[in-house]
Amino acid sequence: LPIKGRVDFEQVSFLYEGTMEPVIKNVTFSCLPGETVGIIGSTGSGKSSLVSLIPRFYDPNSGAVKVNGIDVREMDPTKLRDKIAVVPQKTVLFTGTVLENIRIGKEDATLEEVEQAARMADAHGFVSSFPEGYNTVLGQQGVNFSGGQKQRVSIARALVRKPEILILDDCTSAVDVTTEANIKEALKKYAKGLTCLIIAQRITSVMDADKIIVLDHGQIVGIGKHDELIRDCDVYQEIFQS
Numbered sequence: 001l002p003i004k005g006r007v008d009f010e011q012v013s014f015l016y017e018g019t020m021e022p023v024i025k026n027v028t029f030s031c032l033p034g035e036t037v038g039i040i041g042s043t044g045s046g047k048s049s050l051v052s053l054i055p056r057f058y059d060p061n062s063g064a065v066k067v068n069g070i071d072v073r074e075m076d077p078t079k080l081r082d083k084i085a086v087v088p089q090k091t092v093l094f095t096g097t098v099l100e101n102i103r104i105g106k107e108d109a110t111l112e113e114v115e116q117a118a119r120m121a122d123a124h125g126f127v128s129s130f131p132e133g134y135n136t137v138l139g140q141q142g143v144n145f146s147g148g149q150k151q152r153v154s155i156a157r158a159l160v161r162k163p164e165i166l167i168l169d170d171c172t173s174a175v176d177v178t179t180e181a182n183i184k185e186a187l188k189k190y191a192k193g194l195t196c197l198i199i200a201q202r203i204t205s206v207m208d209a210d211k212i213i214v215l216d217h218g219q220i221v222g223i224g225k226h227d228e229l230i231r232d233c234d235v236y237q238e239i240f241q242s
């Protein structure tokens with residue numbers, strides 16, 4: 001069987017062009033198919049830069065990033081990016097229906113596929129509760145969605161593409177803890193086998209991950225489960241106490 005949704009970083013270092021200091025320093029870790037991996041660290045520690053190497057928004061200066069065992073530089077970029085969906089930090093929805101906003105992820109998605117993605121993102125319930133359902137218009141002329149509702153539409157937009165790898169770039173930090181828990185519950189229930197990388201500011205967002213990577217100044221200073229990191233990793237303890 002072909003591997004689906006595996007990510008490997010092998011001694012990866014990366015610096016932005018025109019700068020002197022690498023923002024990713026000798027990073028090695030694996031993310032197994034279906035695993036949820038949390039990435040935590042203070043602002044500027046390199047979390048977003050790290051995940052940007054997976055869909056090749058940038059290429060490392062040394063080391064290798066592999067998807068399903070293959071160096072991403074050897075893969076067809078379109079095929080690579082088809083496997084990966086990134087939910088950005090800031091939700092960008094446009095004036096239009098919920099259906100249109102989700103379908104922008106995959107133009108030919110059927111209504112059924114849109115609904116399925118919305119279920120996974122814990123959005124189907126509240127969308128259905130509007131009289132117009134998926135035809136509810138968002139924005140100035142329509143309904144004003146809460147931050148959490150927008151977030152879930154944005155995640156549905158990523159999921160409608162049926163990615164192997166889902167990257168949530170700190171996108172749940174604006175959402176309350178209960179909504180975040182519901183999103184994760186829905187993902188766990190419906191998106192079995194999907195590999196998730198979750199960038200987070202707060203520990204509660206990654207506490208139940210299979211593996212948590214603690215970044216500090218571009219380096220991995222801790223990797224493991226919550227209990228292990230609370231015991232052994234100073235940086236993790238500091239984040240936990242802040």
Ligand code: DGT
Nearest residue numbers: 016017019023041042043044045046047048049050
């Ligand atoms: P966040 O989003 O504030 O929690 O921070 P992180 O942990 O996601 O950090 P990241 O990867 O955004 O930034 C790491 C370092 O890289 C930081 O010193 C800012 C710098 N940096 C980020 N994006 C760029 C870029 O596009 N060009 C340059 N030259 N530097 C960048």
